[in-house]
């Protein structure tokens with residue numbers, strides 16, 4: 198029952214939400230897509246959280262995608278044991294980077310003035326990304342060699358989902374930590390159109406076109422007034 202929920206119901210529900218709600222929100226009011234910046238409230242922890250998180254997770258996700266798109270090529274690369282060790286070590290290091298980043302982002306949200314402007318959806322996003330990092334790193338350490346078994350279990354199951362013929366037999370025997378990781382991944386997809394996650398649909402292109410906004414204070418006095426106003430609201 199739980200397996201059907203995680204490996205069939207949740208994925209299709211998440212894909213439907215992402216596919217239908219995202220364009221609806223895009224056309225209804227694109228201006229409310231971007232959350233207001235907290236960079237002017239706290240910058241240091243944002244930097245030390247956001248940069249490791251993004252570098253870690255973007256590369257790890259590219260690895261997930263390569264395994265999904267080219268399973269035979271990855272399988273033959275991993276048949277060389279030294280290659281398997283090297284790639285697993287790199288993935289683990291990147292997973293740890295993402296983990297450290299997400300913990301710093303969570304601490305930042307929980308402390309100081311940033312907490313006052315944090316919404317439920319911010320917490321949900323942060324807890325979901327933390328879940329991905331914790332369960333991913335846990336598998337990297339305790340469920341060896343994930344890169345390899347991913348190809349024989351998760352990849353055929355994902356293809357079966359895409360062909361509308363879900364075969365949960367490929368993944369139902371995998372440990373609970375894997376199920377939490379997959380549930381987290383599809384929950385991220387499900388909440389995508391309702392939260393700040395939606396920015397990743399834009400970022401890769403817009404980031405190259407326009408540099409990110411940088412807020413500067415005109416004077417110390419203005420900074421103080423703005424902080425007081427934020428505290429009051």
Ligand code: HEM
Nearest residue numbers: 257288289292295329330333334336337343344347351382
């Ligand atoms: C259905 C989707 C997904 C599947 C089947 C999956 C599967 C896996 C597996 C099997 C591992 C262990 C790899 C290893 O031992 O080397 C792993 C690691 C990891 N995953 Fe995922 N994953 C999925 C989605 C995601 C998403 C959406 C994120 C982030 C937003 C994510 C982040 C990570 C991280 C940070 C690691 C740790 C890196 C490592 O130690 O290898 N995963 N994933």
